[in-house]
Amino acid sequence: MDLHINIPEHRYGSLVVLNDIKFDVVSGEIVCVVGPSGCGKSTLLGIIGGLVEPASGEVRFSGQSHPDCLNPLTFVFQDFALLPWLSVKDNIAFVLKHHNLPRGVREARIRDVLARTGLSAFADAFPKQLSGGMRQRVGIARALVVKPAILLMDEPFSALDAQTREILMDDFLNLWLKERITAVHITHNLNEAIRLADRIVVMSRRPGRIKKIFTMAVPKHERDSPDRTVELLKVHDEIWSLIKDEAVHANEEMAYG
Ligand SMILES: Nc1ncnc2c1ncn2[C@@H]1O[C@H](COP(=O)(O)OP(=O)(O)O)[C@@H](O)[C@H]1O
Numbered sequence: 001m002d003l004h005i006n007i008p009e010h011r012y013g014s015l016v017v018l019n020d021i022k023f024d025v026v027s028g029e030i031v032c033v034v035g036p037s038g039c040g041k042s043t044l045l046g047i048i049g050g051l052v053e054p055a056s057g058e059v060r061f062s063g064q065s066h067p068d069c070l071n072p073l074t075f076v077f078q079d080f081a082l083l084p085w086l087s088v089k090d091n092i093a094f095v096l097k098h099h100n101l102p103r104g105v106r107e108a109r110i111r112d113v114l115a116r117t118g119l120s121a122f123a124d125a126f127p128k129q130l131s132g133g134m135r136q137r138v139g140i141a142r143a144l145v146v147k148p149a150i151l152l153m154d155e156p157f158s159a160l161d162a163q164t165r166e167i168l169m170d171d172f173l174n175l176w177l178k179e180r181i182t183a184v185h186i187t188h189n190l191n192e193a194i195r196l197a198d199r200i201v202v203m204s205r206r207p208g209r210i211k212k213i214f215t216m217a218v219p220k221h222e223r224d225s226p227d228r229t230v231e232l233l234k235v236h237d238e239i240w241s242l243i244k245d246e247a248v249h250a251n252e253e254m255a256y257g
């Protein structure tokens with residue numbers, strides 16, 4: 001399934017948050033959206049996922065989703081959003097509750113996502129017994145269990161320490177190499193975008209506009225190769241030069257109102 005986003009403007013009351021946001025997401029690609037705090041990234045993801053009604057414009061879908069897809073769009077949140085009183089398995093089962101799947105099918109789906117996210121041994125653990133990294137694996141497993149057409153990821157690795165983030169990014173990349181998951185991945189971490197994205201949408205500070213869309217020339221499986229470091233650093237510098245001033249201003253706005 002492809003996504004076609006066209007939001008001429010979004011505002012909350014008199015506060016204009018998004019301006020002229022237009023891009024597509026093609027099935028099988030990861031599109032990362034980067035931009036300073038407060039530029040409207042979460043709002044944009046909320047509009048894509050149907051949580052926020054856009055003031056103008058629309059998000060269209062085209063093409064077919066997987067025949068087993070129960071929900072075309074699912075979210076992965078920064079704070080994991082797990083239910084603390086349910087085990088890992090039951091947190092995942094929770095999102096299947098309202099779908100009338102035969103018990104065997106439901107259990108097979110849960111086993112499958114646990115295996116794909118490296119959680120098989122933790123099925124009966126409770127969230128408080130898990131590290132942040134493992135909790136976010138549950139967040140990802142829970143999103144994947146409905147076989148979504150598109151994953152909507154709002155800073156999914158931002159709450160994790162640097163090493164855990166690396167590990168989860170690697171795992172997510174490996175999953176992508178096997179399954180070609182389609183995702184819109186929001187981050188303020190440029191390195192994360194450069195590691196994961198097929199394309200990077202760079203936004204300005206609020207009202208968020210698209211400054212530029214970068215297409216990554218280096219294939220994802222070569223992004224950690226030393227031979228590609230110079231090329232990737234050039235992309236990093238180019239994007240950083242676009243967002244540096246914006247980030248400084250956004251930071252001052254946040255600090256001084
Ligand atoms: N529900 C809302 N009502 C009013 N203002 C909001 C609401 N949600 C977000 N905002 C404001 O819109 C701007 C963009 O917010 P957000 O989309 O969360 O940005 P980002 O995710 O890029 O940090 C911010 O100034 C924020 O305070």
Ligand SMILES: [Mg+2]
Binds near residue numbers: 041042043
């Ligand atoms: Mg946000």
